[in-house]
Amino acid sequence: MATFRTITPQSIDAATTLGVTTLRVADAGRSLVFYRDLLGFQVLEQTDSTILLGSPNQVVLRLDVEAGLKRHPSHTTGLYHAAILLPTRLDLAYVLQRLLAVRYRFGASDHAVSEALYLDDPDGNGLEIYRDRPRNEWRWGANGEVHMVTESLDLYGVLAEITPTAPAWAGIPDGTKIGHMHLQVGNLRQAEEFYHGVLGFDIVAHYPGALFVSAGGYHHHLGLNVWQSQNGPQQPNDAAGLGYFEIIMPNQAALDIVRQRLQVAEVAVQEQADGLVVHDPWQTELRFIVAA
Numbered sequence: 559m560a561t562f563r564t565i566t567p568q569s570i571d572a573a574t575t576l577g578v579t580t581l582r583v584a585d586a587g588r589s590l591v592f593y594r595d596l597l598g599f600q601v602l603e604q605t606d607s608t609i610l611l612g613s614p615n616q617v618v619l620r621l622d623v624e625a626g627l628k629r630h631p632s633h634t635t636g637l638y639h640a641a642i643l644l645p646t647r648l649d650l651a652y653v654l655q656r657l658l659a660v661r662y663r664f665g666a667s668d669h670a671v672s673e674a675l676y677l678d679d680p681d682g683n684g685l686e687i688y689r690d691r692p693r694n695e696w697r698w699g700a701n702g703e704v705h706m707v708t709e710s711l712d713l714y715g716v717l718a719e720i721t722p723t724a725p726a727w728a729g730i731p732d733g734t735k736i737g738h739m740h741l742q743v744g745n746l747r748q749a750e751e752f753y754h755g756v757l758g759f760d761i762v763a764h765y766p767g768a769l770f771v772s773a774g775g776y777h778h779h780l781g782l783n784v785w786q787s788q789n790g791p792q793q794p795n796d797a798a799g800l801g802y803f804e805i806i807m808p809n810q811a812a813l814d815i816v817r818q819r820l821q822v823a824e825v826a827v828q829e830q831a832d833g834l835v836v837h838d839p840w841q842t843e844l845r846f847i848v849a850a
Contacts, residue, residue, distance in 0.1 A: 581800060586621070612734070738780060
């Protein structure tokens with residue numbers, strides 16, 4: 559088990575957000591049928607090995623295409639799901655309507671802070687597609703943790719957003735982004751030491767077998783669980799799954815603080831022109847970059 563040198567607690571910059579998430583897939587055509595034709599992502603750029611997906615003006619997902627990849631395994635560390643945040647409940651209703659129309663298998667939950675749909679892409683990569691309730695409706699406990707639940711989603715209530723006067727669906731709208739990442743880890747205590755103790759994400763909720771952390775009072779930017787991965791193996795190189803995800807720092811000073819904390823904690827850092835590359839204890843890749 560990796561250990562880190564103890565450092566003084568310090569919250570990561572409150573304006574920290576998430577950027578593009580890269581998923582590994584085996585077949586470009588099959589993925590386009592799912593992401594473009596079903597979910598409504600626009601293809602912003604495509605090569606033989608890479609597809610950039612998003613709204614008209616923003617990349618949300620990058621697909622790295624590698625023929626022969628096996629289906630993403632459920633018991634390894636790494637990806638649990640990438641969570642795509644839609645701007646409105648109406649946007650969520652249109653995605654729900656489309657999934658129902660083709661009978662695509664999905665789950666659905668009301669988390670009090672958000673309403674969410676859960677599904678796998680054709681390679682088994684987990685996705686959450688959700689909308690947030692307004693922040694003034696979130697409840698925070700005396701312990702500083704946000705009230706989140708997992709209850710049945712009111713599907714009919716969501717679909718009722720599609721009224722005769724509602725704007726027509728035009729695909730994934732501008733403002734869509736990665737709202738949070740949910741990762742499978744091998745040990746929760748070690749995950750807390752790294753993501754909270756070293757990186758500085760604030761703890762916002764505990765669940766049985768899971769920990770949720772965030773920056774700036776969001777309900778969570780990262781979920782960390784051991785539901786299927788306690789002491790499990792790392793994500794294999796020959797299977798679909800998470801390539802890496804971006805953590806967006808608001809300015810260079812905020813990035814420099816993260817760099818310094820990683821160095822003091824004796825965590826290996828790879829410098830790149832636009833930021834830092836770091837791996838968590840289970841070799842999940844995080845890329846810290848400064849907001850454009």
